[in-house]
Amino acid sequence: xxxxxxxxxxxxxxxxxxxxxxxxxxxxxxxxxxxxxxxxxxxxxxxxxxxxxxxxxxxxxxxxxxxxxxxxxxxxxxxxxxxxxxxxxxxxxxxxxxxxxxxxxxxxxxxxxxxxxxxxxxxxxxxxxxxxxxxxxxxxxxxxxxxxxxxxxxxxxxxxxxxxxxxxxxxxxxxxxxxxxxxxxxxxxxxxxxxxxxxxxxxxxxxxxxxxxxxxxxxxxxxxxxxxxxxxxxxxxxxxxxxxxxxxxxxxxxxxx
Amino acid sequence: xxxxxxxxxxxxxxxxxxxxxxxxxxxxxxxxxxxxxxxxxxxxxxxxxxxxxxxxxxxxxxxxxxxxxxxxxxxxxxxxxxxxxxxxxxxxxxxxxxxxxxxxxxxxxxxxxxxxxxxxxxxxxxx
Numbered sequence: 001x002x003x004x005x006x007x008x009x010x011x012x013x014x015x016x017x018x019x020x021x022x023x024x025x026x027x028x029x030x031x032x033x034x035x036x037x038x039x040x041x042x043x044x045x046x047x048x049x050x051x052x053x054x055x056x057x058x059x060x061x062x063x064x065x066x067x068x069x070x071x072x073x074x075x076x077x078x079x080x081x082x083x084x085x086x087x088x089x090x091x092x093x094x095x096x097x098x099x100x101x102x103x104x105x106x107x108x109x110x111x112x113x114x115x116x117x118x119x120x121x122x123x124x125x126x127x128x129x130x131x132x133x134x135x136x137x138x139x140x141x142x143x144x145x146x147x148x149x150x151x152x153x154x155x156x157x158x159x160x161x162x163x164x165x166x167x168x169x170x171x172x173x174x175x176x177x178x179x180x181x182x183x184x185x186x187x188x189x190x191x192x193x194x195x196x197x198x199x200x201x202x203x204x205x206x207x208x209x210x211x212x213x214x215x216x217x218x219x220x221x222x223x224x225x226x227x228x229x230x231x232x233x234x235x236x237x238x239x240x241x242x243x244x245x246x247x248x249x250x251x252x253x254x255x256x257x
Numbered sequence: 258x259x260x261x262x263x264x265x266x267x268x269x270x271x272x273x274x275x276x277x278x279x280x281x282x283x284x285x286x287x288x289x290x291x292x293x294x295x296x297x298x299x300x301x302x303x304x305x306x307x308x309x310x311x312x313x314x315x316x317x318x319x320x321x322x323x324x325x326x327x328x329x330x331x332x333x334x335x336x337x338x339x340x341x342x343x344x345x346x347x348x349x350x351x352x353x354x355x356x357x358x359x360x361x362x363x364x365x366x367x368x369x370x371x372x373x374x375x376x377x378x379x380x381x382x383x384x
Binding site: 012033091093095114117118119120121127128184228230231232234235244249251 | 260261262263264265266267268269270271272274276277280281344347348349350353354355358
């Protein structure tokens, strides 16, 4: 259901203000969403003054700097710091992306950092992605081929392999799904762009023999057709993929077969 | 066990871009169009009931408020038609690149106003 307002326990309050202690002239204000599960209080926005003269170029570097030098209680996910693992997905300046590949120089004014939208927050910038992973499991993202012996190699032509380009690169960072208003309102039933892109990836795999069943499974008013081509997903994808087009291709396949 | 953790902010913080704007306006104009068609049906029913009613409607449509409503409905209709054409092209699987969606989105917005002026001035000719 469309629920524009946040529930009472999710309303964001003004938080602490951390003044710069380095005496630097190149200061930037960073507003970060904070929520501590042990406090029992509402989420708040803490503002940090960060010395940008001694800070590398990405938003993740800013967060690391805050955690190392100003406030060690700040929590966020990170791992590779090279846009490969998808751990540091968050909402920066009103747009989802990976903190490790987003330059803070590209953001004008104060930098607002929130967790991925419309998720249950676990702590600070960490959102709960369990629902999305369950949906991912539901599309059975593995190769199904029963006609070949397990020891046989399954060949794929170069042309068929090329069809997977733009689908297999997905790192499941959830930037697209959590940017989608349809997924916000119907996230319990609608699969969302990330999972549908993966569904598409297995449907078009020439080696997979379950194409028909996969298509039938996904052909559902709520699972698939909640996509109204708002295109937040394609605009958000940090890997430059196009989930909206993949969803359109699934719809097309269903209409033509 | 129910999860009482807070929900992270969504529509409050997410930045708008051309495609999301066109999408939401399409929905709003869709609702306006349904109301407008209902209104037009009432209008025709009134006409069937006699000439006096025709004069009342004419008076209303020539007032400032009436003209505003007529223009508004024309724009809402124009926007809906253009946006749905964009959707039809997308349903065929074309025009999903970010650059293309931005261009088609802007075309829909600009041409909705041009089409409004065209339809409205054409309609005025017959008055």
